[in-house]
Amino acid sequence: MRPDYMALALEEARGAAARGEVPVGAVLVDRASGKVIAAAGNAVEESADPTAHAEILVLRRAAAARGRPRLDGCELHVTLEPCAMCAAAIALARVDRVVYGAPDPKMGGVAHGARVFDQPTCHHRPEIVAGVRESEAAEMLRAFFRARR
């Protein structure tokens, strides 16, 4: 049976919240073996790195593990719609498939705003699956921001 990758991503998001980071989590999976190559939660504040979104962290770690910058044959599971930075990085890495949870009308770059994959300047369009365990991911973000207000 295939593991519940979104459950793992949600676990990473919870871990991020516990560290005071915006709760977004991601896992990168090798499609042939079903193995998780990398898992991460958002780490922008703790690592003082504006690019340390969960998606970027798993792309970088998985590419390092593979020893090459392209991640064909992989799929990404992430709790929130990727922003334009992450969507463009996913295209550059040639990830096959992206499964995400909650939509992000404020910052998203897949179904909102820059719509990175729909542009003629995007040279790889992954398969997209949206809305997987959407309400859990969205509720975690709402609770995080509610507590900070």
Next chain:
Amino acid sequence: MRPDYMALALEEARGAAARGEVPVGAVLVDRASGKVIAAAGNAVEESADPTAHAEILVLRRAAAARGRPRLDGCELHVTLEPCAMCAAAIALARVDRVVYGAPDPKMGGVAHGARVFDQPTCHHRPEIVAGVRESEAAEMLRAFFRARR
């Protein structure tokens, strides 16, 4: 006298080409002191990192040097129009100003395609200066791809 930051970025691009990387270079400058905080050339292949564009490298290094993920008070000089990934990272890092060389109709995300800074999902728009030493940057890219064909 202010140093010629684009000359430094072009030097980084030349270094990238010498390492077999697409020749793009960037420097990040603290505007108050005029000091270069970070300089880098594209390193996607050698570091097996799909996100290792020159812009991302200088943002990450400068933020690490500052110990925080936001780079207000800084300006970025880069030889080529940033792609959507880099443009969105620049916005996330709250860089004040971006000076770039050649336009990039094929992959650019500032004046082409995703036009990241013009989207309602972009919450920080830097000042943009385009076309600085454009022909040198463009010629370096053309020579690189000509030699690889």
